[in-house]
Amino acid sequence: MAIQAFRAIALLLPALAIQAVAQGQGAIGADECVTTYDANVDYFASKISVDDAALFKVSYHKNYKVVTNVEKNLQYVLTQCGTPVPSAASFPNTTVFVNVPVKNTASMATTSVAFIEMLGRRSTLKVVDTEGLVSSPCVQLGLEKKEIVGLEDTDLVLRAQQLQGADVIFSTFGVEKGSENKTVIVSDVRDPGPLHAPAQNLTANINNNYNCFKSAANAKGAAKPIVAWTQFVAPASYNNNTASWTLSGADYKRILSTDAGATFFNGTDKSSFLSPSEFHAAIKDVDVIIDETMTGANFTSFITNYNFTSADEANYKFLKNKAVFRQDGLVNPGDGRDWFAGAVVMNDAVLQDIVRAVHPEVLPASVHYNWIRNIAKEEPKQVLTSANCTAVDATKPVPDRALVCKDMKAGGNVSAASTKSIAGAFSAVLGLLAVALTL
Numbered sequence: 001m002a003i004q005a006f007r008a009i010a011l012l013l014p015a016l017a018i019q020a021v022a023q024g025q026g027a028i029g030a031d032e033c034v035t036t037y038d039a040n041v042d043y044f045a046s047k048i049s050v051d052d053a054a055l056f057k058v059s060y061h062k063n064y065k066v067v068t069n070v071e072k073n074l075q076y077v078l079t080q081c082g083t084p085v086p087s088a089a090s091f092p093n094t095t096v097f098v099n100v101p102v103k104n105t106a107s108m109a110t111t112s113v114a115f116i117e118m119l120g121r122r123s124t125l126k127v128v129d130t131e132g133l134v135s136s137p138c139v140q141l142g143l144e145k146k147e148i149v150g151l152e153d154t155d156l157v158l159r160a161q162q163l164q165g166a167d168v169i170f171s172t173f174g175v176e177k178g179s180e181n182k183t184v185i186v187s188d189v190r191d192p193g194p195l196h197a198p199a200q201n202l203t204a205n206i207n208n209n210y211n212c213f214k215s216a217a218n219a220k221g222a223a224k225p226i227v228a229w230t231q232f233v234a235p236a237s238y239n240n241n242t243a244s245w246t247l248s249g250a251d252y253k254r255i256l257s258t259d260a261g262a263t264f265f266n267g268t269d270k271s272s273f274l275s276p277s278e279f280h281a282a283i284k285d286v287d288v289i290i291d292e293t294m295t296g297a298n299f300t301s302f303i304t305n306y307n308f309t310s311a312d313e314a315n316y317k318f319l320k321n322k323a324v325f326r327q328d329g330l331v332n333p334g335d336g337r338d339w340f341a342g343a344v345v346m347n348d349a350v351l352q353d354i355v356r357a358v359h360p361e362v363l364p365a366s367v368h369y370n371w372i373r374n375i376a377k378e379e380p381k382q383v384l385t386s387a388n389c390t391a392v393d394a395t396k397p398v399p400d401r402a403l404v405c406k407d408m409k410a411g412g413n414v415s416a417a418s419t420k421s422i423a424g425a426f427s428a429v430l431g432l433l434a435v436a437l438t439l
């Protein structure tokens, strides 16, 4: 879960993009199909250009575009609905054909749910898998109201019916039998790190806000606290009943840590330890810990899991300075972490959280956490339920959780002006994204 979460899932975006922003001859409203097809009209009037390094490519034709998953060499033909679908014979037999804009989507992963919502396309979402993990308040509400259904697990006939109704299925793992020709695989893409995914590249506002936090946290001469992302792996049958303590070296964590003005520590000569004392020796200079252990969500459990004693509190800076964090600051009532959903999209807000952990002095004094909570200071989990659904309009993008960095005052109060709203900066981001992806 943790690994796939941050992977590029940009592939799903072109299919969702709305048409409302198209300009010129081909302009049509959101969700509308072309009623009078004209072979001479360019239905994707403006276009994005994707750089060579990107994980996907887009090529344009008058009434359809071809998105290629470069790594998997898979093609998706997105045809403006109401216009003729190009002949399948011209494409590899693995090609998936989708009419856009899509009206009904099924999502097999909570990460896709977040993207769909942030594009303002929740109204298309009809089926979600692992619905117990969904953190989005409005999708929880949709599930309660049965406007969205959880994918059936046991009744296979019902399951097939549910998937039949979807125009496109976003999946991270396998392809469901019978749904091959409409499944978009969004996993198996290399971990790109924040801002490296093409989708993020397109979201200038998120990028600019991210870069503003990055500059603030990397001011010349500022100290660089050492941060480690650690995990205790409890003894279990799959690991031969052997406990271990690990340091993560994942690219996106390295990038987030250094961009937050910290030094990323992934171990000197090894990153996995079978004895706690050896692990303690390895992390003796670490200033800030981000604990990724799945179980044991409080400081008492942290101390136990890592086999510290009260005497250790004087010897380790992260204990002495109360700098132990976890990624479960935003969860659903069943402990489904929004870290795997909203955080994947809102890179600027994630960086803000990491900056809060390592350089709080550059943020307003009253800044609140999103996902990264300090368990040493007993900051509680924030539980998202359907009651937290404020973006009731399913065709409106949900807001970003980040402050507007350029408007914030270090050490000051969080003013109303420094919080993004649906109507404010973030819809501009999504507008841009939608423009880019529609084109």
Ligand SMILES: *[C@@H]1O[C@H](CO)[C@@H](O)[C@H](O)[C@H]1NC(C)=O
Binding pocket: 049, 050, 051, 054, 198, 201, 202
């Ligand atoms: C990503 O950003 C870089 C630098 O701004 C730019 O050269 C590149 O074309 C962008 N890629 C996409 C996919 O827009």
Ligand SMILES: *[C@@H]1O[C@H](CO)[C@@H](O)[C@H](O)[C@H]1NC(C)=O
Binding pocket: 093, 094
């Ligand atoms: C696609 O074509 C390849 C040969 O080019 C063939 O091996 C494969 O079975 C075909 N797959 C389908 C789903 O038709």
Ligand SMILES: *[C@@H]1O[C@H](CO)[C@@H](O)[C@H](O)[C@H]1NC(C)=O
Binding pocket: 097, 178, 181, 182
């Ligand atoms: C996908 O395959 C099913 C049969 O498995 C077929 O009924 C359907 O028309 C196909 N859809 C597309 C878009 O090709």
Ligand SMILES: *[C@@H]1O[C@H](CO)[C@@H](O)[C@H](O)[C@H]1NC(C)=O
Binding pocket: 240
């Ligand atoms: C599992 O643990 C036992 C005892 O601790 C050891 O004898 C055995 O070699 C281990 N097996 C593996 C595959 O590590």
Ligand SMILES: *[C@@H]1O[C@H](CO)[C@@H](O)[C@H](O)[C@H]1NC(C)=O
Binding pocket: 249, 266, 267, 268, 269, 270, 271
């Ligand atoms: C830590 O990361 C660096 C840079 O990627 C790498 O060279 C080093 O081997 C890593 N350390 C461990 C213990 O994996």
Ligand SMILES: *[C@@H]1O[C@H](CO)[C@@H](O)[C@H](O)[C@H]1NC(C)=O
Binding pocket: 296, 297, 298, 299, 300, 301
């Ligand atoms: C900490 O978590 C453990 C395990 O979930 C639980 O048993 C314990 O009561 C918790 N302690 C506090 C102080 O909340």
Ligand SMILES: *[C@@H]1O[C@H](CO)[C@@H](O)[C@H](O)[C@H]1NC(C)=O
Binding pocket: 275, 276, 277, 307, 309
């Ligand atoms: C934890 O530390 C204690 C000493 O404080 C030691 O006796 C015990 O063996 C350690 N546990 C593990 C799993 O190494």
Ligand SMILES: *[C@@H]1O[C@H](CO)[C@@H](O)[C@H](O)[C@H]1NC(C)=O
Binding pocket: 382, 383, 384, 385, 387, 388
């Ligand atoms: C969720 O809603 C509750 C009230 O229903 C509120 O107290 C809480 O602050 C909200 N949580 C978040 C993270 O917005």
Ligand SMILES: *[C@@H]1O[C@H](CO)[C@@H](O)[C@H](O)[C@H]1NC(C)=O
Binding pocket: 411, 412, 413
């Ligand atoms: C923050 O706001 C409080 C009241 O809301 C005010 O008393 C205080 O002076 C403000 N602090 C700063 C640094 O602006």
